[in-house]
Amino acid sequence: MISYDIVVIGGGPAGLAAAIEARNYGVKKILVLERDKELGGILQQCIHNGFGLHIFKEELTGPEYAERFITELKSLKIDYKINTMVLTITKDKTIHAVNPKDGYMVIQAKAIVLAMGCRERTAGAISIPGTRPSGVFTAGTAQRYINVEGYMVGRRVVILGSGDIGLIMARRMTLEGAKVLCVVELMPFSGGLTRNIVQCLNDFDIPLYLSHTVTNIKGKDRVEGVTIARVDENRLPIPGTEIDYDCDTLLLSIGLIPENELTVKAGAQIDMRTNGPVVNESMETTISGVFACGNVVHVHDLVDFVTEESRRAGRSAAKYVQKKLVEDGNEFKIEALNGISYIIPQTVRIDNVDKSLDLYLRVRNVYDRVKLVIKADQETIKEINKRHMAPGEMEHIVLSKDLLQEKSFERLTIEVKEGI
């Protein structure tokens, strides 16, 4: 059997950052396994700029951001295998994987880092009446066809869902000569970043219909048209508000789901709100020595946050291998209350926190001028004023260790307080 100190599953920005950080913390035997034909993950198809604003203070494209990390990984001589699909991982940290060169492999690791990213929700995940002709693509699939394969997917396009990928693809298809008729969003607010609405829709006069949905798809072999309608507050279509569009393509940008088959099979606990594993301050799952980072834990919109979180996971995996991670000691839970949809991490062992604790959360609604109230067992320990928060924009909160150590407590809660 092959053995390594740390095996990283997935060679996207999360896996790369974790592996590099673990090496920088002194771990020698590290292996990255990637099922695609190259490293870099989803970034290789995201040719637009806007990556790395926080970490490099530059607006890089996806491939440029990926290449910086791939170059570093190679210069640190970290082992990696491409075209390698991981089939299962077990609680005792053996990894079963297969590739055309080595065949079937069983690898023993001291620690594992899960970095498998996420996949897109497909048409099956929502119910649109009508036929299922060709011409219905997820936005990410269309992105891959156009940017990597050089194959144009359609000429007259309607996009359902205003997440960032849908917005990016509205601009991309327009530049390539397609007519994007509209972007249709079920919610009363967009799921994408404001900068993308401005740069991808407003720049090209593409209308965004909020509180609307696609109610019918027409066409036998190929899409011939779609019908959209306004929805009421229960998100049900309002009769009489239908508009028909002649189009040959419908793109779906209706959300991403963390890719956790391996995680579930290994027996790690999953958080129903994030669809990712429950993690602690060290980005460790409920299986000791199995860490997770990036989109496999929760869907990120900024790659910089993926990198930050993954460095923490890599550092923690290194400490685990070096037996420096404190496995018992004081622990508290973190819970999302009013207005918050989830918080990462879900549990904290304070002994493993260096100087401060990083929390990532998403709110349920659009809020202006509110407070985030942080309580330790009922007692308010911090309030943060927020000018603006939206579900499409992840919030990053830093709490100092000193603040968390003033008193011992079991439950840390965060809620939104309105009307200030």
Added chain:
Amino acid sequence: MNKQELICINCPIGCHLEVTKTDQGLKVSGNQCKRGEIYAVNEITAPSRVLTSTVRVNSSFLRRLPVRTNKPIPKSMIFQAMEIIDKIVVNTPITIGDVITDNLMRTGVDLIASRSLSE
């Protein structure tokens, strides 16, 4: 057209800006910081964007090479630039940052490779 509304894209707050043409020049309101004012003035006087796209590549590994302009180009020239980009074919090896077309449409801006490709 003495008044125009804009959304600042410099940070996630996304302030709604209002630009008014006055005799003293452009007046910006609604911004919560200086960057919003600079953005609004540029956006009204000379809007520009970094353009990203792909070009054909003779490669055994990929069919398209991602490219971008190394600086923003005027927004009004974007579709013209796309027509030029559509006709470009390049050969490997390519190193990230290689100039694919220099001085694109005499803007002084270069089109550069946004990844490396060895074969």
